[in-house]
Amino acid sequence: MISLISAEMLKIRKRRASWIMFGILLAFLAFFLMGIRPIIAADDGRNSVEFQLANLVMRFPAGFGILVRMVSEMGQFILIVFAGLVVGSEYGWGTVRQVMARGASRNRYLAAKLAAILVSIVMGIILAMIVGTGFMLIGDVLVDSFDPKIPAGFAGDLAGDTLRTLGVLVVFAGLAFCIAILTRSVAGGLGLGLGWIFVEIICTGIFPLFGRIWRDISGYFLTNLSSSLMAANQLDVGQFFGDGGGGGDDGGPGGGGGRPVFDVEPLTAGLLLALYLVILLAISVWVFNRRDITAGG
Amino acid sequence: MAVETQMEDGKPVLEITGLEKRFGDVTALAGLDLQVFPGEVYGLLGPNGAGKSTLIGSILGLVRPNVGSIEVFGMDARQHRSKILRRTGAIIESPAFYPYLGGRDNLKVVARMIGDVPKGRIDEMLELVGLSGRGNDKVKTYSTGMKQRLGLASVLLGDPDLVILDEPTSGLDPAGALEFRKLIRAVATEQGNTVFVSSHLLMEVEQMCDRVGIVKLGKTVAEGRLEDLLQKGSAVSFRVDDAERALALMREKGLQAGSDDGDGMVWAEINEEDAGSLNTALVGAGLEVSLIEERRSDLESFFLEVTGDGEEARND
Numbered sequence: 001m002i003s004l005i006s007a008e009m010l011k012i013r014k015r016r017a018s019w020i021m022f023g024i025l026l027a028f029l030a031f032f033l034m035g036i037r038p039i040i041a042a043d044d045g046r047n048s049v050e051f052q053l054a055n056l057v058m059r060f061p062a063g064f065g066i067l068v069r070m071v072s073e074m075g076q077f078i079l080i081v082f083a084g085l086v087v088g089s090e091y092g093w094g095t096v097r098q099v100m101a102r103g104a105s106r107n108r109y110l111a112a113k114l115a116a117i118l119v120s121i122v123m124g125i126i127l128a129m130i131v132g133t134g135f136m137l138i139g140d141v142l143v144d145s146f147d148p149k150i151p152a153g154f155a156g157d158l159a160g161d162t163l164r165t166l167g168v169l170v171v172f173a174g175l176a177f178c179i180a181i182l183t184r185s186v187a188g189g190l191g192l193g194l195g196w197i198f199v200e201i202i203c204t205g206i207f208p209l210f211g212r213i214w215r216d217i218s219g220y221f222l223t224n225l226s227s228s229l230m231a232a233n234q235l236d237v238g239q240f241f242g243d244g245g246g247g248g249d250d251g252g253p254g255g256g257g258g259r260p261v262f263d264v265e266p267l268t269a270g271l272l273l274a275l276y277l278v279i280l281l282a283i284s285v286w287v288f289n290r291r292d293i294t295a296g297g
Numbered sequence: 298m299a300v301e302t303q304m305e306d307g308k309p310v311l312e313i314t315g316l317e318k319r320f321g322d323v324t325a326l327a328g329l330d331l332q333v334f335p336g337e338v339y340g341l342l343g344p345n346g347a348g349k350s351t352l353i354g355s356i357l358g359l360v361r362p363n364v365g366s367i368e369v370f371g372m373d374a375r376q377h378r379s380k381i382l383r384r385t386g387a388i389i390e391s392p393a394f395y396p397y398l399g400g401r402d403n404l405k406v407v408a409r410m411i412g413d414v415p416k417g418r419i420d421e422m423l424e425l426v427g428l429s430g431r432g433n434d435k436v437k438t439y440s441t442g443m444k445q446r447l448g449l450a451s452v453l454l455g456d457p458d459l460v461i462l463d464e465p466t467s468g469l470d471p472a473g474a475l476e477f478r479k480l481i482r483a484v485a486t487e488q489g490n491t492v493f494v495s496s497h498l499l500m501e502v503e504q505m506c507d508r509v510g511i512v513k514l515g516k517t518v519a520e521g522r523l524e525d526l527l528q529k530g531s532a533v534s535f536r537v538d539d540a541e542r543a544l545a546l547m548r549e550k551g552l553q554a555g556s557d558d559g560d561g562m563v564w565a566e567i568n569e570e571d572a573g574s575l576n577t578a579l580v581g582a583g584l585e586v587s588l589i590e591e592r593r594s595d596l597e598s599f600f601l602e603v604t605g606d607g608e609e610a611r612n613d
């Protein structure tokens with residue numbers, strides 16, 4: 001099993017697309033954590049409200065709230081693409097047949113792929129945290145607000161927030177994984193995976209028009225459950241503005257980072273996301289085991 | 298040839314009995330039987346759509362047959378799939394690789410999947426297939442022939458007892474195909490592997506294989522050593538001065554007979570030993586016989602004979 005996972009890791013590590021996607025995330029982190037404050041300072045001056053607000057949420061260590069949120073929310077899209085590529089390409093290139101013909105059991109193959117994706121997510125989050133911290137500190141130096149004081153309990157809060165981010169990303173990777181197996185293609189995995197997110201976002205906007213019950217239903221979408229779970233983050237940007245950092249206690253869509261937060265408690269949201277993941281993986285395993293692997297997948 | 302002494306003496310490496318597979322309404326395999334013995338190069342010959350790739354998929358556990366049994370190394374293929382595949386190397390249709398990886402890295406991926414591949418084996422295999430100079434180049438820059446050779450290297454990486462190749466020279470130019478056939482033949486004779494090759498190219502099978510199975514509409518219609526199969530269709534030809542009279546005489550005697558176009562050659566399906574008495578009869582009937590020779594059927598004639606026109610189109 002270890003050798004199967006290491007084969008998967010080799011494929012991921014040597015694939016340029018993996019690094020391009022990670023690079024996109026880093027580029028956004030660099031812009032937000034390092035670039036925005038100097039730009040605002042140059043445009044509006046350091047005494048402006050805009051700069052003060054930006055400096056409040058983007059400086060070290062408060063900027064971890066933005067860092068975690070960006071990794072979580074951008075990561076969802078990146079993971080859809082990444083997992084879709086990792087699984088779907090095997091069908092496109094016909095390598096899935098060759099791998100199966102090597103004697104790997106179908107379950108072990110899927111487990112190795114999932115494990116490799118999980119390892120990649122963990123490594124990606126750790127790397128993003130390290131590089132993001134660097135961006136944050138450089139940003140502080142650029143605007144002369146470097147003050148590396150770390151509040152008590154910060155490490156525990158960061159660990160909790162990061163674990164929630166990991167949980168959310170694993171579910172979205174599971175979604176792309178499942179769709180790529182069902183459609184046996186990269187295009188299907190990416191198209192339907194990203195389409196799923198967009199449809200959820202559109203429905204989240206439309207459903208409240210039809211009444212309270214529809215709005216509540218949309219709270220159980222993957223994206224909204226993720227927001228509900230992430231609302232429990234202790235380092236979230238919302239803490240600076242008092243709107244949604246504590247879990248949507250206003251009873252309606254709110255939240256500090258863009259997406260609405262519903263009435264679903266973070267713990268419930270976490271459990272429901274886990275259930276989503278189990279269902280997605282069960283479908284993947286069942287379909288993959290049941291199908292013949294013929295030409296073209 | 299050393300391999301001949303092993304062939305058919307031992308238990309079959311691969312034994313397929315009554316294999317059936319349907320894809321919806323389409324029957325791909327309809328009770329196929331065959332046996333492959335240790336050390337031989339076995340050619341599975343059939344027109345496109347005869348069920349060759351489905352059969353190979355079934356052997357490798359990629360396709361689940363509806364009925365029938367597959368035994369490899371004396372083990373049931375469904376129950377002992379992993380054990381069997383650890384001793385088997387296969388290319389299904391065209392070899393598939395990760396295009397963004399180099400040849401060497403692709404073999405590394407395969408080696409990690411197989412496990413227990415000795416250090417240096419990758420370089421050894423690249424050398425064997427003549428790719429040691431291009432091992433670090435990305436596979437997407439390889440020609441079809443290079444990909445086929447890399448495919449063979451990946452198959453041999455785990456030193457398999459059974460090598461399965463599906464249409465191995467498909468897409469190769471004539472020189473590349475010839476080189477590849479030699480390589481496959483060398484795999485059997487020098488490395489002692491049993492090789493199972495599917496092909497729709499008669500000449501290819503004739504050049505490479507010790508034994509042949511011919512499939513049509515998912516069924517084996519002939520199987521055996523190449524020379525035995527060709528012998529089955531053997532006849533004796535006579536050059537005579539009046540082909541029509543000679544044919545009439547042969548048919549009067551109840552023989553299967555025919556004539557080749559133009560040059561007065563007629564043939565009858567008889568053993569060599571009976572050629573003398575038929576010659577006497579022809580001469581006795583006043584015909585002048587100027588040449589008598591064995592008329593061995595070639596694989597093409599035999600193939601067409603057992604498969605009909607051989608081109609029933611079905612999806613494989």
